[in-house]
Amino acid sequence: MTMPTLQRTSFTVLLATGLAAPLAANFSVPAFAADPAVTTDIGTLDQETAEKAFPARPPYSPYAGRNFPTRPFFGDTHLHTSFSMDAGAFGARLGPRDAYRFAKGEEVIASSGQHAKLSRPLDFLVVTDHSDGMGFFPQLMSADPALLATPQGRKWYDEINSGKGAVAAVDIITSFGKGQLPKGFPTPGTPAYRSAWRETIKAAEEANDPGRFTAFIGYEWTSNAGGNNLHRNVIWRDNGAKASLIEPFTTQPPLGSPNPRDLWKWMAMCEEKTGAEILALAHNGNLSNGRMFPIVESFTGKRIDREYAENRTRWEPLYEATQIKGDGETHPFLSPNDEFANFERWDKGNLDLTELKKPEMLEFEYARSALKNGLKMEAELGVNPYKFGLVGSTDAHTGLAAVEEDNFFGKTSSSEPSPERATHPFVKTDKAVIMGWEQTASGYAAVWATENTREAIFDAMKRRETYATTGPRMIVRFFGGWDFEASDANNRMPAKIGYTKGVPMGGDLSNAPNGKSPSFLVAALKDPIGANLDRIQVIKGWLGKDGQTQERIYDVAVSGDRKIDADGRSKTPVGNTVDIPNATWTNTIGAGEMITVWKDPDFDPALRAFYYVRVIEIPTPRWTAYDAKYFGVTMPKEAPMTTTERAYTSPIWYTP
Amino acid sequence: MRFALLREPLFQFLVLGGALFGLFHLVDGRKAERPARIVISSARIANLADGFARTWQRPPGTEELQGLVDDYIRDEVFYREGRAAGLDRDDVIIRRRVRQKMEFSAEDATVPEPSEAQLAAYLEANPERFKSEDHFTFRQIFLSATRRATTIDGDSKRVANALTGADAAIDATALGDAFLLGEEFQAVSPQEVASVFGDGFAKRISVMEPGRWQGPVPSSFGQHFVYISERIPGGVPPLDAVRQAVRREWSNARRLEAEQKLYASLRERYEIVVEMPPARSAQIDGAAQIDRSTQIQTSR
Numbered sequence: 001m002t003m004p005t006l007q008r009t010s011f012t013v014l015l016a017t018g019l020a021a022p023l024a025a026n027f028s029v030p031a032f033a034a035d036p037a038v039t040t041d042i043g044t045l046d047q048e049t050a051e052k053a054f055p056a057r058p059p060y061s062p063y064a065g066r067n068f069p070t071r072p073f074f075g076d077t078h079l080h081t082s083f084s085m086d087a088g089a090f091g092a093r094l095g096p097r098d099a100y101r102f103a104k105g106e107e108v109i110a111s112s113g114q115h116a117k118l119s120r121p122l123d124f125l126v127v128t129d130h131s132d133g134m135g136f137f138p139q140l141m142s143a144d145p146a147l148l149a150t151p152q153g154r155k156w157y158d159e160i161n162s163g164k165g166a167v168a169a170v171d172i173i174t175s176f177g178k179g180q181l182p183k184g185f186p187t188p189g190t191p192a193y194r195s196a197w198r199e200t201i202k203a204a205e206e207a208n209d210p211g212r213f214t215a216f217i218g219y220e221w222t223s224n225a226g227g228n229n230l231h232r233n234v235i236w237r238d239n240g241a242k243a244s245l246i247e248p249f250t251t252q253p254p255l256g257s258p259n260p261r262d263l264w265k266w267m268a269m270c271e272e273k274t275g276a277e278i279l280a281l282a283h284n285g286n287l288s289n290g291r292m293f294p295i296v297e298s299f300t301g302k303r304i305d306r307e308y309a310e311n312r313t314r315w316e317p318l319y320e321a322t323q324i325k326g327d328g329e330t331h332p333f334l335s336p337n338d339e340f341a342n343f344e345r346w347d348k349g350n351l352d353l354t355e356l357k358k359p360e361m362l363e364f365e366y367a368r369s370a371l372k373n374g375l376k377m378e379a380e381l382g383v384n385p386y387k388f389g390l391v392g393s394t395d396a397h398t399g400l401a402a403v404e405e406d407n408f409f410g411k412t413s414s415s416e417p418s419p420e421r422a423t424h425p426f427v428k429t430d431k432a433v434i435m436g437w438e439q440t441a442s443g444y445a446a447v448w449a450t451e452n453t454r455e456a457i458f459d460a461m462k463r464r465e466t467y468a469t470t471g472p473r474m475i476v477r478f479f480g481g482w483d484f485e486a487s488d489a490n491n492r493m494p495a496k497i498g499y500t501k502g503v504p505m506g507g508d509l510s511n512a513p514n515g516k517s518p519s520f521l522v523a524a525l526k527d528p529i530g531a532n533l534d535r536i537q538v539i540k541g542w543l544g545k546d547g548q549t550q551e552r553i554y555d556v557a558v559s560g561d562r563k564i565d566a567d568g569r570s571k572t573p574v575g576n577t578v579d580i581p582n583a584t585w586t587n588t589i590g591a592g593e594m595i596t597v598w599k600d601p602d603f604d605p606a607l608r609a610f611y612y613v614r615v616i617e618i619p620t621p622r623w624t625a626y627d628a629k630y631f632g633v634t635m636p637k638e639a640p641m642t643t644t645e646r647a648y649t650s651p652i653w654y655t656p
Numbered sequence: 657m658r659f660a661l662l663r664e665p666l667f668q669f670l671v672l673g674g675a676l677f678g679l680f681h682l683v684d685g686r687k688a689e690r691p692a693r694i695v696i697s698s699a700r701i702a703n704l705a706d707g708f709a710r711t712w713q714r715p716p717g718t719e720e721l722q723g724l725v726d727d728y729i730r731d732e733v734f735y736r737e738g739r740a741a742g743l744d745r746d747d748v749i750i751r752r753r754v755r756q757k758m759e760f761s762a763e764d765a766t767v768p769e770p771s772e773a774q775l776a777a778y779l780e781a782n783p784e785r786f787k788s789e790d791h792f793t794f795r796q797i798f799l800s801a802t803r804r805a806t807t808i809d810g811d812s813k814r815v816a817n818a819l820t821g822a823d824a825a826i827d828a829t830a831l832g833d834a835f836l837l838g839e840e841f842q843a844v845s846p847q848e849v850a851s852v853f854g855d856g857f858a859k860r861i862s863v864m865e866p867g868r869w870q871g872p873v874p875s876s877f878g879q880h881f882v883y884i885s886e887r888i889p890g891g892v893p894p895l896d897a898v899r900q901a902v903r904r905e906w907s908n909a910r911r912l913e914a915e916q917k918l919y920a921s922l923r924e925r926y927e928i929v930v931e932m933p934p935a936r937s938a939q940i941d942g943a944a945q946i947d948r949s950t951q952i953q954t955s956r
Binding site: 270473 | 706710753756801834836837839847851853857875
């Protein structure tokens with residue numbers, strides 16, 4: 001499919017539906033929508049069939065026969081509850097039901113006994129408890145005889161009940177990492193496991209409220225070979241009837257495997273046997289020590305092949321680029337000319353700090369370098385394994401998707417608000433330490449879906465029409481095409497012009513018209529209760545003629561009267577209004593909204609490229625500043641007290 | 657110190673050794689008797705295979721099945737011997753588990769399909785749970801604080817004048833700025849309005865009368881003039897619109913009721929004598945705490 005076809009398709013839709021209807025799309029949400037099964041459309045199945053047959057072909061127009069998305073839905077694709085064994089060990093007592101209630105904006109009592117409530121509800125949530133040992137903790141705490149009959153189980157139980165939960169937690173996690181788990185540990189097929197999975201599904205089914213709140217069914221496949229993070233979250237498009245036909249894939253042999261190739265096999269089998277539709281998204285490449293986006297597979301030592309590339313791109317349309325365990329967009333070592341690259345870095349080692357980081361690992365860990373290497377692999381294999389869109393999520397292990405800087409409930413229940421949480425080590429081994437203050441209050445997933453239902457949000461994820469935020473709910477639009485003109489930035493219907501003339505974030509461009517460079521409509525609106533915006537940037541990556549990948553940053557809109565220089569950069573910082581002792585800031589700098597049309601000044605139609613948008617907020621107090629103020633404590637000198645929140649969109653790819 | 661000792665391998669070895677010795681002694685005493693039988697029925701094997709198949713969507717192979725059976729036998733042997741040795745008695749853990757199973761059994765008892773009348777009655781008795789908010793359809797004229805940093809107040813007054821007496825058909829294009837999410841919002845709830853414009857804005861327009869331009873309403877983006885063309889009143893929807901939610905809530909209520917009934921009926925069989933010791937506040941505190949955690953556990 002070529003670009004002109006895409007344009008024509010979306011245009012036809014607009015003509016057919018008229019003007020008011022598309023605008024209404026998201027907002028004409030009926031108070032009580034129909035049963036999700038009724039809203040099923042078979043478009044995505046067609047898409048998959050098509051992708052299998054023609055992998056290089058751009059996604060089919062998702063707008064045929066329906067309206068385009070008019071507002072993004074914000075949610076968390078990655079939240080643990082007490083059903084995750086490590087969460088439970090760290091003191092989480094909230095289960096999936098509580099997690100969904102909290103995400104819907106209700107007040108709950110956190111595991112630490114504090115009242116917790118979001119500033120405003122989220123639109124969707126996926127509870128993703130670890131598939132290995134799912135329900136282990138409730139099972140242990142309800143004193144399951146099989147488990148308690150083992151010395152390990154008994155020991156943990158007694159430790160937790162005598163207030164030594166942290167000792168037990170470390171032991172549980174270490175034992176899991178070494179594959180030394182007690183008999184009776186829940187594995188698929190055991191009653192405890194089945195009951196945990198059933199409860200997970202039930203909680204999602206009850207919380208799901210089409211049109212108002214989407215509760216997805218999902219789990220996390222936590223491959224941790226050698227302490228290196230290869231985790232993936234798996235999400236169902238379907239309801240509980242299909243999800244309960246199968247039990248999650250684990251990483252412990254013989255039932256499971258730590259190799260992503262086996263996860264993909266399981267996913268294929270799951271779709272084929274149960275008729276469900278599922279997708280997976282990875283996270284925390286920054287803790288994988290060079291294994292998340294490999295060119296050489298760690299399991300075989302061989303270069304990845306076409307089969308790997310096809311499967312990865314088929315099953316993993318998204319990557320979680322920012323979360324509490326650090327930001328994963330890029331790293332100063334990889335992007336030395338990017339002054340915003342040094343952001344919430346977790347680069348001391350792998351997940352359990354048993355192996356230190358070496359600089360040569362970084363290239364295979366971060367989203368931007370992976371997108372670049374994807375172009376290289378595509379030239380080699382004919383398929384881009386790393387053609388993913390971006391989202392953020394929390395990975396909180398508290399049942400609380402709470403990552404606002406002034407409302408941050410931490411990674412684990414032991415790091416819920418307290419005077420000590422910032423100064424306690426978060427991970428500590430003989431090799432390195434990560435301190436509590438290094439936790440990042442980040443992030444959420446924004447999805448441009450046509451309505452707030454499982455089907456619509458899942459489909460938008462599949463077509464990568466998503467962006468990551470580090471917590472604030474700024475609105476970001478990004479369209480690419482060949483015909484955007486400067487005047488389009490003044491159009492009263494930015495979305496309409498965007499979908500008419502181009503493809504949205506996550507889309508593809510090809511067949512460059514003679515002599516034309518791609519142009520992009522880029523817009524951002526600040527969070528209605530958040531900080532102003534500093535700038536919008538377009539980040540371009542491409543594969544040079546010499547086979548080497550390149551990247552370049554363009555400032556395309558900046559606030560105030562700052563100028564963008566001939567090199568496409570504005571080196572003047574926006575300023576800083578943060579009052580650290582009082583943990584406040586003012587919106588006297590920055591802009592509430594920005595929109596522009598940007599044309600690539602350096603386009604070569606012969607070269608593969610991608611473009612994505614990064615929106616930067618003005619500096620605001622970091623959660624450590626709110627903690628210092630509230631608890632009256634002094635933070636360590638090295639703890640940052642301000643942050644610059646941001647959003648990363650899915651790329652738009654150009655393929656010659 | 658005490659815990660350090662517990663971690664000593666020698667100590668663990670001794671404790672474990674002692675326990676095993678005791679166990680062997682018990683087991684030994686019954687050696688002379690005829691061996692008891694453990695029958696692994698074909699139904700049980702099918703059950704084990706079922707569990708395997710649930711993960712892999714294929715039946716286990718011969719060896720895999722043998723492994724499952726062996727493990728089950730091992731379970732059974734230890735379980736029987738442990739019970740024979742009285743290891744299940746006075747074990748708080750086993751008590752709790754058995755209690756939980758009783759509670760689950762009440763929960764699992766198949767709740768019958770509710771009748772139409774039952775659902776209707778439930779909806780009528782609990783309208784608050786199913787009530788919907790008012791929804792609005794409105795257009796806006798947006799004055800951007802970013803674009804009109806210094807002129808916004810004057811511009812706002814001019815727009816207000818222009819709108820006096822104007823109806824919805826007025827060409828808003830000439831008056832305001834483009835808003836990234838558009839000018840018209842159809843059938844949105846106050847919560848949706850708040851998610852786009854902020855809480856204050858949503859509260860203001862929730863109480864506005866339809867049919868005329870009103871404003872300015874401030875938001876963190878600037879100022880807005882609003883024309884509400886329709887207010888769709890919320891309220892208790894008809895049963896057809898909320899049938900699934902009502903059924904879910906009804907079943908849940910029935911489940912809780914069943915559990916309570918079961919407990920009440922069982923408790924009736926007992927005469928309960930509580931020999932309360934003289935109050936010792938520390939103990940009662942402790943008890944309350946344990947109680948809380950138990951409750952949290954079982955509520956799952």
